[in-house]
Amino acid sequence: MAETTYIDAIRRALGEEMDRDAAVFLMGQDIAAFGGAFRASKGLFEKHGRLRVINTPLMESGAIGAALGAALVGKRPVLEMQFADFVSCGFNQIVNNVAKTYYRWEAPVPMVIRLPFGGGAGAGPFHSQSPEAWFAHTPGLCVVAPSTPRDALGMLKAAIRDPNPVIYLEHRFLYRREKEDLPEGDLLTPLGRAHVAREGRDVTILSWSWTLHESLAAAEELAKEGVSVEVIDLRTLSPLDEETIFASVRKTSKVLIVHEATITAGFGAELAARVADQCFEWLDGPVRRVAYADRPSPYNKKLELSLLPGRERITAALRKLARY
Amino acid sequence: MAAAKRSKPPPPNNPVPVATDPRVLRRAHFLMRLSRAWDARFEAMARVGRIGRWYSAVGNECTTVGTALALGANDAISTVHRDLGAVLTTYLDPTRLAPALFEDGDATPWDALRPSPQSLLDQLASQVFGRRGGFTRGVDRSFHYGLVRPDWGIRHVGMISHLGSMIPVAAGLALANLQDGNDRAVLGFIGEGATSQGDFHEALNLAGVMKLPLILVVENNRYAFSTPLSEQFACEKLSDRAPGYGIAGETIDGLDFDAVHAAMNRAVARARAGEGATLLECMLPRMRGHAEGDGSYELIPPAEREAYLRQDPLVRFEASLIERGHADVERIREVTEIARGIIEDAVERALLTEEPALTEATRPVFAPGEVATAFARQSTEVTGG
Ligand SMILES: Cc1ncc(C[n+]2csc(CCOP(=O)(O)OP(=O)(O)O)c2C)c(N)n1
Numbered sequence A: 001m002a003e004t005t006y007i008d009a010i011r012r013a014l015g016e017e018m019d020r021d022a023a024v025f026l027m028g029q030d031i032a033a034f035g036g037a038f039r040a041s042k043g044l045f046e047k048h049g050r051l052r053v054i055n056t057p058l059m060e061s062g063a064i065g066a067a068l069g070a071a072l073v074g075k076r077p078v079l080e081m082q083f084a085d086f087v088s089c090g091f092n093q094i095v096n097n098v099a100k101t102y103y104r105w106e107a108p109v110p111m112v113i114r115l116p117f118g119g120g121a122g123a124g125p126f127h128s129q130s131p132e133a134w135f136a137h138t139p140g141l142c143v144v145a146p147s148t149p150r151d152a153l154g155m156l157k158a159a160i161r162d163p164n165p166v167i168y169l170e171h172r173f174l175y176r177r178e179k180e181d182l183p184e185g186d187l188l189t190p191l192g193r194a195h196v197a198r199e200g201r202d203v204t205i206l207s208w209s210w211t212l213h214e215s216l217a218a219a220e221e222l223a224k225e226g227v228s229v230e231v232i233d234l235r236t237l238s239p240l241d242e243e244t245i246f247a248s249v250r251k252t253s254k255v256l257i258v259h260e261a262t263i264t265a266g267f268g269a270e271l272a273a274r275v276a277d278q279c280f281e282w283l284d285g286p287v288r289r290v291a292y293a294d295r296p297s298p299y300n301k302k303l304e305l306s307l308l309p310g311r312e313r314i315t316a317a318l319r320k321l322a323r324y
Numbered sequence B: 001m002a003a004a005k006r007s008k009p010p011p012p013n014n015p016v017p018v019a020t021d022p023r024v025l026r027r028a029h030f031l032m033r034l035s036r037a038w039d040a041r042f043e044a045m046a047r048v049g050r051i052g053r054w055y056s057a058v059g060n061e062c063t064t065v066g067t068a069l070a071l072g073a074n075d076a077i078s079t080v081h082r083d084l085g086a087v088l089t090t091y092l093d094p095t096r097l098a099p100a101l102f103e104d105g106d107a108t109p110w111d112a113l114r115p116s117p118q119s120l121l122d123q124l125a126s127q128v129f130g131r132r133g134g135f136t137r138g139v140d141r142s143f144h145y146g147l148v149r150p151d152w153g154i155r156h157v158g159m160i161s162h163l164g165s166m167i168p169v170a171a172g173l174a175l176a177n178l179q180d181g182n183d184r185a186v187l188g189f190i191g192e193g194a195t196s197q198g199d200f201h202e203a204l205n206l207a208g209v210m211k212l213p214l215i216l217v218v219e220n221n222r223y224a225f226s227t228p229l230s231e232q233f234a235c236e237k238l239s240d241r242a243p244g245y246g247i248a249g250e251t252i253d254g255l256d257f258d259a260v261h262a263a264m265n266r267a268v269a270r271a272r273a274g275e276g277a278t279l280l281e282c283m284l285p286r287m288r289g290h291a292e293g294d295g296s297y298e299l300i301p302p303a304e305r306e307a308y309l310r311q312d313p314l315v316r317f318e319a320s321l322i323e324r325g326h327a328d329v330e331r332i333r334e335v336t337e338i339a340r341g342i343i344e345d346a347v348e349r350a351l352l353t354e355e356p357a358l359t360e361a362t363r364p365v366f367a368p369g370e371v372a373t374a375f376a377r378q379s380t381e382v383t384g385g
């Protein structure tokens, strides 16, 4: 057993899957000898060479389109966007080409697009966004956002093996902060299955990625006040594991949805709608959300922190909800 | 202004080294006539409102057939909306479809891999009508699909509506060849209008940097919907862009089958030899409007329109067949009639086929696996189906 950080787990997944299947290859900017902006592919170029760890020019749309072409003839491309924010330059390829192919003519598109995302680093409006809702809205894409090294490893491996396009959101703030002892072996996390990260009776939190950790901290705080909070780590946003979500809500009768992305038309809105539809008779309070204000992410760290949905805001929201 | 300059005849072609093989000429003639007959049939239906819209490929046949004929089994093609000729060339074994027109030795080894040409034609016709028997079984229109069947030697990736988007995909098909260490080439098509898209630049730049075995054919028919060349780009010829990407480039007279085929052969040889990509700009006559009956044809000045009609590449090709003793008038008539009959039958059969089952609308968006299973588990009340 060795202590593995979140970014180590991603590197391990890439390495193991490249060893296992010669069709798997990596594409991205500065990912070869340099190992990528966050060193996710460090060491893989030396082992697998320039045709399996491909440095592309500074491009997103064309790289995603090229990955689609390769996938259509049997390859399993794993693309790295240098920052999730830049995926907007490849939006058309993802939503119109990649996502629609299987429905249109039943050609599987095994492809993973890795998105290093999220704020907390004072990186400003163009290096801090949480774009999951852009993709969850598009039929044909699987959208995942692991919160732990164990799931970062297991979900990336599962994503690479699945015959469908997977948008894989990896939170930059967690890269070196989250550590876990991980056993050797082929560790997979099923796609499309949420995980009960903390059991509780009084309120359910639905969250993922960085805010999952903030939610756990808030739950701990509420426990001291005698409120038992259940925290669900969605892990996969689309397709959604309704079974786990609805079971928890029907048990606690109260729901708080927490995400880092901006609130309006964020994925939390979808969760709220589904819970309202399917758990109406069980609810004892409003379905509440804690999320980012409808603003770009400001550069100054104090300004950014004032908008991030961290543990204090979650704690306050939980207290209010618990009173219903 | 610049428009006048560019509507002059295209610059002279590179010297054409060899007279084209008579077997290639026979095949090309039949395939071009097949493509033309298809357009004639669908244009007629569009005129009487039996189909909503038709984008004619009349004038493009020499380029689509002349380039696609230079490919071998499992080279790949990526097509857009006026590339029926390339699709037919890739899919069909003409010697089985019209045996009366071919001689012993005309069938290629690839033909032996290809499935029944009749069944592929039927599927194609059903596809265009959005019927059950089409490649997408009703969920997408005309040439918006792909057919990747390595066992048939066919790797065809069709278009999405967003023009330009398929150029990087074609580059990716070429990248896979590079990774596999084979010598297969990829042929992509694009209209001159869509060369203004960012994906054109990104894909050709990648092709240059990685020396991808890609041939991008620009079908320059001088208009994009209503937009003339002078409002589309400011360079002299689109092939002038090739050196900017570090790839080969040629501008070819798309009226001249031999020139197109020879240029494509040169490009394929470069691709197979690992020398990288080629941008082939083919100058085509605008013989039709953008879509039948949409008013765009009337925008072309009448004198220019008439000049294009006189430049019909298929008529020129047939004249050259006669001139060079490859065919006589009777043979031309026979090929034309047989092609017309084949298309007529395929269309009639397709019109008798059934509409798709309504369940096609809600068919899976995910290929079978964990994700598809998770998608199916979601409640239909909240997923809308
Ligand atoms: C990205 C995109 N923008 C706009 C359109 C609408 N559109 C369809 S065909 C067309 C003109 C295409 O011109 P060109 O590329 O020259 O091909 P041609 O039709 O002349 O063969 C346009 C503008 C489109 N399909 N895709």
Ligand SMILES: [Mg+2]
Pocket: B191, B192, B193, B219, B220, B221, B222, B223, B224, B225
């Ligand atoms: Mg055009």
